[in-house]
Amino acid sequence: xxxVSEGRNGDGLQYSPVKAEVNARKxxxxxxxxxxxxxxxxxxxxxxxxLRSRLWGYPFSLAGSLSENVLTSFVLAALTPIAFFMSRRFxxxxxxxxxxxxxxxxxxxxxxxxxxxxxxxxxxxxxxDLQFELMAWKLGTFYVLFYFAIYWAIAGAIxxxxxxxxxxxREERLVRERLEVLRSKLNPHFLFNTLNAISTMALQRDHxxxxxxxxxxxDMLRATLDDTLPQEIPxxxxxxxxxxxxALQRIRFGDRLRVERQIDPRSLDALVPSMLLQPLIENxxxxxxxxxxxxxxxxxxxxxxxxQLVLAVSDSGDGFPATGxxxxxxxxxxxxxxxxxxxxxxxxxxxxxxxxxxxxQVTIAIPLRRGA
Numbered sequence: 613x614x615x616v617s618e619g620r621n622g623d624g625l626q627y628s629p630v631k632a633e634v635n636a637r638k639x640x641x642x643x644x645x646x647x648x649x650x651x652x653x654x655x656x657x658x659x660x661x662x663l664r665s666r667l668w669g670y671p672f673s674l675a676g677s678l679s680e681n682v683l684t685s686f687v688l689a690a691l692t693p694i695a696f697f698m699s700r701r702f703x704x705x706x707x708x709x710x711x712x713x714x715x716x717x718x719x720x721x722x723x724x725x726x727x728x729x730x731x732x733x734x735x736x737x738x739x740x741d742l743q744f745e746l747m748a749w750k751l752g753t754f755y756v757l758f759y760f761a762i763y764w765a766i767a768g769a770i771x772x773x774x775x776x777x778x779x780x781x782r783e784e785r786l787v788r789e790r791l792e793v794l795r796s797k798l799n800p801h802f803l804f805n806t807l808n809a810i811s812t813m814a815l816q817r818d819h820x821x822x823x824x825x826x827x828x829x830x831d832m833l834r835a836t837l838d839d840t841l842p843q844e845i846p847x848x849x850x851x852x853x854x855x856x857x858x859a860l861q862r863i864r865f866g867d868r869l870r871v872e873r874q875i876d877p878r879s880l881d882a883l884v885p886s887m888l889l890q891p892l893i894e895n896x897x898x899x900x901x902x903x904x905x906x907x908x909x910x911x912x913x914x915x916x917x918x919x920q921l922v923l924a925v926s927d928s929g930d931g932f933p934a935t936g937x938x939x940x941x942x943x944x945x946x947x948x949x950x951x952x953x954x955x956x957x958x959x960x961x962x963x964x965x966x967x968x969x970x971x972x973q974v975t976i977a978i979p980l981r982r983g984a
Contacts (some may be wrong), residue, residue: 613726614821620910623808626771637694643859643934649689651680651682653685653688654727655678655681655682657681657684657685658674658678658681658682660937661715662674663825670977675721681733682940684731684855687730687731687734688727688762688766690730690757691723691726691727691730691822691864692721692766692818694722694763695719695723695766696766696772697768697769698714698716698719699766699767699770699771699774700770700774702715702716703771703773703774716763716764716767718763719763720760720763720767721735721756721760721805723759723760723762723763724755724756724757724758724759724760724762725752725756727749727755727759728748728752728756728759729748730798731751731755731894731901731912732744732747732748732751734769735747747788761791762928765794766932782954783843785954786843786951786954786955788955789947789950789951804859804894806825806863806864808827808828809825809863809864810822810825810826810829810863813825821863825860825863826919828856828859828860829860830855832853832857834859835853835856835984841886841887842886843883843885843886844884844886844955844956844981844983845859845883845884845886845983846880846881846882846883846884846983847879847881847882847883847914847921848880848881848885849886850884850886850888850889851875851880851889851912852885853889853890854889854890854912855875855895857890857894858871858893858910859891860965862874865897865901867907867911868901868906868907869897869908869910870907870908870909870910871909871910871911871912872909872911872912873911873912873913874910874911874914875913875914876914876916877915878916879915879916879921879980881982881983882916882980882981882982882983883981883982883983884919884923884952884978885952885978886925888911888948888951888976889923890947891944891945892925892945892974892976893910893912893925894924895944895974896910896926896927896929896972896974897910897927898973899927899929900927900929900972900974901927901928901929901983902932903930904928904929904930907947908927908928908929909924909925909927909928910925910926910927910928911925911927912924912925913925913926916980918978919979920977920978920979921978921979921980921981922975922976922977922979923973923975923976923977923978924973924974925973925974926967926971926972926973926974927971927972927973928970928971929970929971929972930970930971930972931967931970931972932964932965932966932967932970932972945964948962948976949962952978955978956978956979959978959979960977960978960979961975961976961977962974962975962976963975
């Protein structure tokens with residue numbers, strides 16, 4: 613087992629010219645998008661007025677209506693930083709939903725009143741014979757609700773873009789972490805030991821075992837390097853991948869390695885992170901069975917209860933050191949921990965413990981979700 617205590621180093625904030633350039637570019641693109649939307653909104657309002665004038669016989673001036681509606685749209689565009697600031701500073705979430713909704717409602721009201729007052733002031737500037745208070749009151753009787761709805765539309769679009777970006781970034785992190793896990797398992801030592809065992813059998817002219825071993829190695833490599841393999845797969849498929857890995861390990865250890873299973877049939881269709889068990893079993897074999905002379909064993913257990921799927925891998929090694937804190941910085945367990953945290957957040961547990969008699973055990977509990 614990996615016996616190194618886990619630690620995490622924080623990175624200090626540092627100015628990056630490249631990041632500043634990217635942020636500036638995003639700001640310009642956002643401003644351009646807002647301006648384009650404002651222009652289209654003004655043109656759409658003008659078209660609406662034109663259609664109404666044709667239906668009901670209202671007088672219509674294309675130049676006057678277009679300039680007025682585009683100017684009104686750019687007033688709304690000038691107020692969009694309110695929605696941007698509030699949406700980025702106060703994200704809507706389950707734990708703070710009520711408080712954040714109230715804050716956004718107040719911000720939306722300020723946005724609407726500010727828009728009404730600004731548009732009324734522009735109208736009075738163009739037509740000095742009108743009174744500001746009267747114009748603001750007339751506009752406010754309808755447009756306050758309309759501009760309030762526009763604020764929520766902007767805030768909703770910003771939230772949607774944020775959560776979409778988070779989802780994309782989360783998927784990218786999962787792919788990177790999975791590749792790191794795979795790289796840690798397909799290391800030169802693993803390949804060297806397996807190929808060395810195959811070459812030994814070839815020298816002994818054990819053609820049947822050579823053919824079987826090469827097939828297993830090919831299946832293992834094909835499965836682990838498959839980019840289409842989902843992040844979560846049914847436990848039955850994960851156990852099948854694990855069997856291929858154990859078969860390869862038996863080539864090296866022979867009868868020294870004994871594998872015990874205690875699998876709950878009700879858990880076979882439960883979804884688990886792909887390639888979850890292999891690093892746990894690898895640690896159990898290398899640091900448990902391989903670190904001691906004589907025979908050894910590895911045990912795999914699964915069970916489902918109370919809406920959780922529990923998986924445990926134990927071995928006959930020396931267990932964890934008494935001074936350990938139950939965590940590890942090694943590649944296998946550390947990447948497993950990070951993958952679980954990324955997939956399930958606080959809805960999972962991962963415990964490392966020494967067994968009373970001898971050996972170590974890793975126990976993982978994740979939400980129970982059924983797959984096809």
